[in-house]
Amino acid sequence: MAVWALGINHTTAPLDLRGRFAFALDQIAPTLQGLRQSLAGASARHPQIETAIISTCNRTEIYCAGNESAVDHTLGWLAQSGGVSPALLRSHSYALEDGLVARHAFRVASGLDSMVLGEAQILGQMKDAVRAAETAGALGTTLNQLFQRSFAVAKEVRSSTEIGAHSISMAAAAVRLAGQLFEDLSDIRVLFVGAGEMIELAATHFAAKDPKAIAIANRTLERGEKLATRFGGEVMRLADLPDRLHEFDAVISCTASSLPIIGLGAVERALKKRRHRPMFMVDLAVPRDIEPEVKALGDVYLYTVDDLATVVQTAQASRQAAVAQAEAIIDAGVQSFMHWMDLRSPPAGASGAASGAAVVPLIQQLNAQADEWRAAEIARAKKLLARGEDLDAVLEALSRGLTQKMLHGTMAELRAGDAEARAQTAQTVSRLFLRSQTKSSL
Secondary structure, rough: OOOEEEEEEOOOOOOOHHHOOOOOOHHHHHHHHHHHHHHHHOOOOOOOOOEEEEEOOOOEEEEEEEEOOOOHHHHHHHHHOOOOOOOHHHOOOOOEOOOOHHHHHHHHHOOOOOOOOOOOOHHHHHHOOOOOHHHHOOOOOHHHHHHHHHHHHHHHHHHHHHOOOOOOHHHHHHHHHHHHOOOHHHEEEEEOOOOHHHHHHHHHHHHHHOOOOOEEEEHHHHHHHHHHHHHOOEEEHHHHHHHHHHHEEEEEEEEOOOOOOOHHHHHHHHHOOOOOOOOOEEEOOOOOEEOHHHOOOOEEEEEEEEOOOHHHOOOOOHHOOOOOHHHHHHHHHHHHHHHHHHOOOOOOOOHHHHHHOHHHHHHHHHHHHHHHHHHHHHHHHHHHOOOOHHHHHHHHHHHHHHHHHHHHHHHHHHOOOOOHHHHHHHHHHHHOOOOOHHHHOO
């Protein structure tokens, strides 16, 4: 079984390119279906391909598992879905296989690969992506193991280290930048566009500064009202935003829209009504919510997720010890996952019928055989007890019957073949059944 991953993130690709590959949660299922069909059509060896997609403002990553790696085909498919050439995507992406996939997934889940070192939001986003893949029927045993182990490693990293201590979130960075523009944040009016998790986080940070007014503009009024009530603000329809934009000193936007919802013309009209009093704007969305041309306006201070990178890197040096601890935990997790993968791979040098057999199916067969023997002996013992047989005699017969069934094949092999074959069998049997004696003689 091969595992591979392909991705772009805030360190490898610019914002506008990342925007081409942003998938909302409701897009994940059809996207995964398209990818699986593409991979299955490319090779007869990919009928049961496993796939998952993680898409956030800072990254889009595809995880796959199948009989053989298909990194190039996956890259070609993703490039086509984003409307760019494979060469361009390759120059801004990273491709990983096997153990490197596990290491990367564990680092992402633990917050070590985030723009904000140690941030916890990515773990929830990964869990959402896994649930979406499960719902789409695209997640199999291998990727499920990979992600469940990612979550376990992330939990250990957060409980055993201080990787998340003193981290500056994107929302906190936005408040810090606003504080550099406005003397007193309690005198400003703040508009939040959207009502998702990122906006909720940003509103929490701004509300702590007790601004003069808070408003939530959202496509769905019900969800916007819930958030507005929490922060003592008002809710407005997204359609009313252009006419009321001039009322707000700060605008923080993060929606799932595929096109900008705040255009250059709307901001120019707002500035005119404000008599060119400055506006602070933060676009946390990927793709963009605010047209990039807005940044050129003299009285607008527009920041994107990439613009906030410098701010959120503050004080990372003080956490390097925690990073080292986290990497050690991740190393152990990677070794454990690769050992699990090895157990599912064909034994090296195997021939004949055993060449395609993996250790895990063999273990399953042994367990099934043992359960069958146990069930047969229990049924036999119950019949004897029902006839009034002595309990001790029945237990003796049950244990003898199980022992004979378990040793029958071994005894037959010890008696079969030539002297050399019997000697090799004897060594194997001693190692498997006489482990305590073998260990004590060493």
